[in-house]
Amino acid sequence: MAINDNVLIKIRDMKDSLTPVERMVADYVLNNLEEIPLLSVKELAKQSKTSDASVLRFCKTMGYGGYRSFIVSISASLGSMDEEQKDQYTDIRPGDSLSTIIANIAHNNSKSIEDTMSVIDREEVARAVDALVSCSRIALFGVGASGLVCQDAEQKFLRINKICRAYTDGHSQLTAAALLGPDDVAIFVSNSGSTSDVLEALDIAAKNGCKTIxxxxxxxxxxxDKCDIILNISTPELTFRSGAMGSRIAMLTVVDMLFAGVASAEYHHVKKYLTKTHNVLAGKHRK
Structure with a gap:
């Protein structure tokens, strides 16, 4: 169950991964929001140039048991639509003043976190935390900006004495995945979900019986499709100019959730590790 289930954000974020026919339904819904609650299944099928079965499949893909529950969710989302329109992401634009850039970046980062809270499944987060608490070691796999997120997670989990390692290049990912086993947890970070190096490592880790996130x-x-646990993020549909800023912030937020969840669950014995590492770093800063 998502923390604040917003079907409009869900459709936007999932659109690129839908089948061509489901995407036709999604495009029509997003472009004609006001009229959607008034349409029957047959009418939406006709307007989107699809079929009744395609509309119902689309609703199921979005996580709804039927068309009625989908329409109820659309109506609820429309209630805050005016405010939502004022609250859109802003891309990098030539000639913006520095004060405008500062405000836009702060807004975009806040929006990425807010939208991720709307789509992430709390039950999946709980399953991930349980797996991390009980595992022997943690391995993280990601490249580029996703690799930086993995390195951030490594730094955090090491502070509570968890055996944890981030792997950010293809060769090290393959060799690390080959050595994982049923007592380990592997976290795969990829905004697109189609990074080839990450997928290769996932196949190897899964064959070894490793729990995958x-x-x-x-x-x-x-x-x-291939992982045991899925933690969804939400990121803006901006141009190449913004790079991976939105996805990185959203992913770092998920890492913080996992770290805090594990630290809280094991607080009775990780407190000493947090204190030790804090004191060591504090002593370094005084020198």
Missing amino acids: AVTKHSKSELA
Whole structure:
């Protein structure tokens, strides 16, 4: 169950991973929001140039048991639509003043976190925390900006004495995955869910019986399909100019959730590790 289930964000984030016919339904819904609650299944099928069965499959893909529950969720989301329109992401634009850039970046980062809270499944987070608490070691796999997220997670979990390692290049990912076993947890970080190096490592880890966790935007991606636990993020649909800023912030937020969840669950004995590492670093800063 998502913390604040917003079907409009879900459709936006999942659109690229839908089948071509489901995408036709999604496009029509997003472009004609006001009229959707008034349409029957047959009418939506006709307007989107699909079929009744395609509309119902689309609703199921979005996580709804039927068309009625989908429409109820659309109506609820429309209630805050005016505010939502004022609260859109802003891309990098030539000629913006520095004060405008500062405000836009702060807004985009806040929006990425807020939207991720709307789509992430709390039960999946709980399953991930339980797996991390009981595992022998943690391995993280990601490249580029996702690799930086893995390194952040490594730094955090090492502070509470968890055996943890981030692997950010193809060769080290393959060799690390080959050595994982049933007592280990592997976290695969990829916004697209289709990063080839990450998927290769996932196949090897899964064959070894390792528990696998995906952190990704696309819940219908190959990564999400193959992992045991899926932690969805939400990121803006901006141009190449913004790079991976939105996804990185969302992924770092998920890492913080996992770390805090594990530290809280094991607080009676990780407190001493947090204190030791804090004191060591504090002493370093005084020199």
